[in-house]
Amino acid sequence: MASASDPPGGPDGRDRDQARVVDRSVPDPRLPAVGAADRRRILAAAYVAEADAVYTFIVRRVGSVADAEDLTADTFLRALRGRSILDPSRVRGLLFTIARAVLAEHWARLYSEAPTPVGTLDQAPDGGPEGLPGSDADPDRLDRALDRRVTAVLASLPDNYRRVLELRFLEGCSVRETAKQMGLRPGNVRVLQMRALRRAAGLGSVLP
Amino acid sequence: MNEPETDQGLEAAAERLVKGQRAHPAPPGAAGDPRAHQVAAALAGQRRGREGAPAGLQRRVASLVSRELAQPSPVAGPAAPGHGSGGAGLTRRQWLTGTGAALAAGVAGIAVGELAARAPARTPPTTGGHRRESTLVPSEGIWRPVAAAERVVAGAAIPFVAGAVTGMLVRDPSGRILALSAICTHLGCRVRWVPASRQFLCPCHGASFTATGTFAGGPWGTAYPGGLPPLPRLRSRVTPDGMVEVLTAD
Numbered sequence: 001m002a003s004a005s006d007p008p009g010g011p012d013g014r015d016r017d018q019a020r021v022v023d024r025s026v027p028d029p030r031l032p033a034v035g036a037a038d039r040r041r042i043l044a045a046a047y048v049a050e051a052d053a054v055y056t057f058i059v060r061r062v063g064s065v066a067d068a069e070d071l072t073a074d075t076f077l078r079a080l081r082g083r084s085i086l087d088p089s090r091v092r093g094l095l096f097t098i099a100r101a102v103l104a105e106h107w108a109r110l111y112s113e114a115p116t117p118v119g120t121l122d123q124a125p126d127g128g129p130e131g132l133p134g135s136d137a138d139p140d141r142l143d144r145a146l147d148r149r150v151t152a153v154l155a156s157l158p159d160n161y162r163r164v165l166e167l168r169f170l171e172g173c174s175v176r177e178t179a180k181q182m183g184l185r186p187g188n189v190r191v192l193q194m195r196a197l198r199r200a201a202g203l204g205s206v207l208p
Numbered sequence: 209m210n211e212p213e214t215d216q217g218l219e220a221a222a223e224r225l226v227k228g229q230r231a232h233p234a235p236p237g238a239a240g241d242p243r244a245h246q247v248a249a250a251l252a253g254q255r256r257g258r259e260g261a262p263a264g265l266q267r268r269v270a271s272l273v274s275r276e277l278a279q280p281s282p283v284a285g286p287a288a289p290g291h292g293s294g295g296a297g298l299t300r301r302q303w304l305t306g307t308g309a310a311l312a313a314g315v316a317g318i319a320v321g322e323l324a325a326r327a328p329a330r331t332p333p334t335t336g337g338h339r340r341e342s343t344l345v346p347s348e349g350i351w352r353p354v355a356a357a358e359r360v361v362a363g364a365a366i367p368f369v370a371g372a373v374t375g376m377l378v379r380d381p382s383g384r385i386l387a388l389s390a391i392c393t394h395l396g397c398r399v400r401w402v403p404a405s406r407q408f409l410c411p412c413h414g415a416s417f418t419a420t421g422t423f424a425g426g427p428w429g430t431a432y433p434g435g436l437p438p439l440p441r442l443r444s445r446v447t448p449d450g451m452v453e454v455l456t457a458d
Contacts, residue, residue: 039448039449040277042351042353042447042449042453043277044270044273044274044277045350045351045352046352046353047269047273048266048269048270048273048350049350049352049371049458051261051265051266051269051270052260052261052265052266052458055261055262055265056257056260056261059253059256059257060250060253060254060256060257061246061249061250061253062231062249062253063225063248063249063250063251063252063253063256064224064225064228064229064230064231064249064252064256065228065256065259065262066228066229066230067230067231068256069262069265070230072265072269073268073269073272076269076272076273076276077272077276080272080273080276080277081276087449087451088353088447088449088451088453089353089354089355089356089451091353106231107242107245107246110231110242110245111242111245140369146250147254149250150250150251150254153247165248165251168222168226168251169222169225169226169248169251169252169254169255170251170252170254170255171255172226172228172252172255173226174226175223190219193219193222194218194219194222194244197218197222197244197245197247197248198244200244200247201243201244201246201247202243
């Protein structure tokens, strides 16, 4: 109410007229009267609209479709069950903040002896504000950071390391196919792949 | 480094990632470097991310959302204590097998299909003369909140990205909120709002558009041959909560 009667544009009459559009006491004439059920629909739609984006955000980090589906469900469940959000505009930020926590727990669960800090591949090299707890995650920015990181990691590897990772993970080749393409024996591919992953993980300047 | 040459856990994880299988807890005794596994996951994720979400995911999320929102009172605090596998486990199975979707929709009184596609289907607008304004109506649309209406004040343009569309919210001269595509109708660059002239300016070739999206000329007053179509309009509405929603495809 206060915000509607005091528009940022200025106190003159013209802006007040315009602000009336957002005054909650004067519903938008284009909308039918709205009750609790409609309100719930609007909120539900705001959640559902993010489904594919949340899944994609997660699958880009866990690499597995089945895991990503599970973690997507976890993310939505946790967002809805702990729900304090009734404002559709905050749903997106909430979902991605929770998605990051769910991902961190996923890794901690897999490696129960070595819990992983949130977003190892996500954080800006200088530890940008995205890494701070409490701020809503910006998925687009995090995705860009991830892409940069992946590109940088690949670029800094020796050719055969890069090639084995590209064939195996980016193209999805089997060990046998990879061996054929690289002119190696399958056993060599397995060893090379492990070395390449460890080298990539150990690139301290690239992966914090 | 003195790491072993082979790492059963990491090798198994890598194999599962390539095959698209679920991750498992790392076996005890594995070198257990989560960072190496994460590199493999992020690489595989590049491929999986491009494949897009599985068919039906949105529908399943819709049923989950409607079921949860139908619960009378939210549980205080996070739903799943510990590692989130306790309470969520059972629901996860429902989610995976797809059971409860129809049930949940009935309980919530929200038709899942309605959530997935809430907009009436319309024929795409025909591109007529350049003077005519066109409204972009997706065939499978969904209303997405983009900004608080009170932020949209006269003389300002609020940029937004909603699903497939990139746009700007403005007030038209009558004070109504107008949602315009922010994609220049010349060659597809994203236009900027110039507050001083209250016009949209395309950074690529200098085309400008009025605050309501009409083509206003090229750089230094030059006209593009035949002019340019106006910036397409998007269907928008203001919710009782004061949120501007735009009808967009995902």
